[in-house]
Amino acid sequence: MYEVIWHGRGGQGVVIAAQILAESAYLQGFKGVTSAPTFGPERRGAPLTASTRISDHPIRTFAQIEKADIAVVLDPSLFGIVNILGTLKPQGLLLINSPQKAEEFEIEGSLDIATLDAAAVAIRFHLLKEGAPMVNTPMLGVFAKASGLVSLEHMEKGLKWKLSGGAAATNIAALRAAYEESSIRKTGK
Amino acid sequence: MSDVQIMTGNQAAAHGVKLCKVQVISAYPITPSTPVTETISQWVERGELKAEYVRVESEHSVMTVCVAASTVGARTFTSTSSHGLLYMCEQLHWAAGSRLPIVLACVNRGVGAPWSIFNDQQDSISQRDTGWIQIYCRDNQEILDSLIQAYRIAEQVYCPVMVCYDGFVLSHTMMPVEIPDADRVGEFLPPYKPHTILSPEDPRNINPVIFPWQRRDAEGVLRDGYMDMRWKLQHALEGSRDVIVEVGREFAERFGRDHGGMLWNYKADDAEVLLVGMGSLATEATMAADLLRESGIRAGVVGIRVYRPFPRAEVREAFQKIPAIVVFEKDISYGYEGALCADIKAALYGTGIQTPLHNYIAGLGGRDVKANELAEAVRASLASIAGGNREQQTWLNCVTE
Structure with missing residues (x-):
């Protein structure tokens, strides 16, 4: 079972991203997928998490994720506010929306890191909501590239399943660009 | 053909209600159950579910509407949580005492004070002795399937059924759920045909003040006293075990999913x-x-x-x-x-x-x-x-x- 934790802020599409990943993984053939928001009230702009579990077998745990295999950060300003690394296994994979290249990112330990200027990609493809770039779809592209767990092809299917025609086409274009432009640093552990 | 979607427990409950062709829904929103009736209300509004959606000012009135609708022969549904369920308490007793096959989805949530919107099962457990059948679901598929089974059970034994599932833990967690074919659900659950319907053509006096002892009615027929009727409710619940097990077995045969009968x-x-x-x-x-x-x-x-x-x-x-x-x-x-x-x-x-x-x-x-x-x-x-x-x-x- 793979556990994924999503860090973002209310209104960034964190919960939707966790859902699309679950759906894409299911379409790829994983029999067990769950996605859940942080249980409780949600507030726009406030830090929040969502989670996705992916497994070959139906999932029988609904407890909060203690240490994820993969953490996705939609808003890099959260690093100073939330203990993001505390939610990730020491050898885990960290995906960050950041203009910095993965090599430039200074994080201790033996994490694999992938970055993408997801906001720039979102703006380029006009993925905007109330004026703000929607970085969730581009981060799914980073996820496909860096994790190898769910393929780009199935992410596209997941987006088509979730979104209507026009929106799906735009999001898929952004997803592909994000996949290509992701910067990845493997520690070779 | 199987139609699997990734959905929350609340969505699974709503789909179950739709497949059962419920005719009257009444609800008052409360976290974490709100999305159940929110989803259903959209279907009713769009004409995808031909039902009356009755908005009222409180959960007490919700259950009163369900009691009234069920009394005139409609298949009825509501969902609630925590304080909403407790606010219904008096009418929960009334529904069971009236032997009405109402189905309620209880999205389990803790009870104040102090306030909590989060999950435990104190709400439905505290309503244990109202005369309702209580089913507890372990995942979202079981929520959908149990709702379908609940109507079969309720309408056979004339007892209301509470389908309980954990708030947020299931209600807000998405997982794969197979939506059964509507026609096949229709074969499993035929339209509700109650033995008695209150209607202007057949006026009756239902649930009047009743005496401790048996009494002859206006036609001279010896009628039950309060305690005799209470025994019948107890007898119906005790007897419902066989129905619950049989309905589960038939469901498994038809749909290929066996959630167990009693345990x-x-x-x-x-x-x-x-x-x-x-x-x-x-x-x-x-x-x-x-x-x-x-x-x-x-x-x-x-x-x-x-x-x-x-x-x-x-x-x-x-x-x-x-x-x-x-x-x-x-x-x-x-x-x-x-x-x-x-x-x-x-x-x-x-x-x-x-x-x-x-x-x-x-x-x-x-x-x-x-x-x-x-x-x-x-x-x-x-x-x-x-x-x-x-x-x-x-x-x-x-x-x-």
């Missing part, structure tokens, strides 16, 4: 200790059983699916040969012990089964419960039982000083 087992056959629970906590317990088995302890799980009527015979059967029982539950009967624990002990009385039984109160007000914590609790209990401690109540992950 279900997981790796129980060779077990040396059985973990017991209801709802998502029992699902988590199956993970704990796997962890325990990895460390050489042969653990199994008994999931209590139907809490009322209580599975007396099945519990006796399940625990006949087991050396140790550990009951986990998200409720407390204040001043005594967990309600499920007490009921299990009562069921075992007089059978000669003298198994040590430990009780863990867990996850109240949404406190997270992890499989490894359940496994650790079982290890501690087994050590304690080996030391001669046959009975114990522990509050899991709780400051108790």
Whole structure:
């Protein structure tokens, strides 16, 4: 079972991203997928998490994720506010929306890191909501590239399943660009 | 063709209601149940579900509407949580006393004070003695399937059914759910044809003040007194066990999914200790059983699916040969012990089964419960039982000083 934790802020599409990943993984053939928001009230702009579990077998745990295999950060300003690394296994994979290249990112330990200027990609493809770039779809592209767990092809299917025609086409274009432009640093552990 | 979608427990409940072609829905929103009737109201608005959606000012009125609609022969539904359910309390008794096959989805949530929107099962457990059948679901597929089964059961035994599932833990967690074919559901659940319908063509006086003793009515027929009617309700609930099991069996034959009748087992056959629970906590317990088995302890799980009527015979059967029982539950009967624990002990009385039984109160007000914590609790209990401690109540992950 793979556990994924999503860090973002209310209104960034964190919960939707966790859902699309679950759906894409299911379409790829994983029999067990769950996605859940942080249980409780949600507030726009406030830090929040969502989670996705992916497994070959139906999932029988609904407890909060203690240490994820993969953490996705939609808003890099959260690093100073939330203990993001505390939610990730020491050898885990960290995906960050950041203009910095993965090599430039200074994080201790033996994490694999992938970055993408997801906001720039979102703006380029006009993925905007109330004026703000929607970085969730581009981060799914980073996820496909860096994790190898769910393929780009199935992410596209997941987006088509979730979104209507026009929106799906735009999001898929952004997803592909994000996949290509992701910067990845493997520690070779 | 199978139609699998990734959906929340609340969406699964809404789909179940739609497939049952429910005719009257009344609801008052309350977290975490709100999305159930929100979804249904959209379907009604768009004409996708031909039903009356009745908005009222409180949950008390919700259940009153359900009682009225059911009395005139409509298949009715509502969903609620926590304080909403408790606000209905008086009408819950009324629905059961009137022997109306109303189905209610109770999205389990803790009860104030202090306020909590998070999950435990104190709300529905506290309504245990209202005369409703209570089913507890372990995942989102079981929510959808149990709602369909609930109408079959309710309309056969003339008792209302509460389909309970854990708030947020299931209600807001998405997972794959197969939506059965509507026509096949229609074959399984034909339209509701009550034996009595209140209508202007056939006016009746229903539920008047009733006397303690039997009495002749205006036609000279000897009618039940209050207590005779109460016995019939008790008799109906006791008798509903066979119907619940049979409906579950027929559902499994038709749709290929067997959720168990009154209870279900997981790796129980060779077990040396059985973990017991209801709802998502029992699902988590199956993970704990796997962890325990990895460390050489042969653990199994008994999931209590139907809490009322209580599975007396099945519990006796399940625990006949087991050396140790550990009951986990998200409720407390204040001043005594967990309600499920007490009921299990009562069921075992007089059978000669003298198994040590430990009780863990867990996850109240949404406190997270992890499989490894359940496994650790079982290890501690087994050590304690080996030391001669046959009975114990522990509050899991709780400051108790």
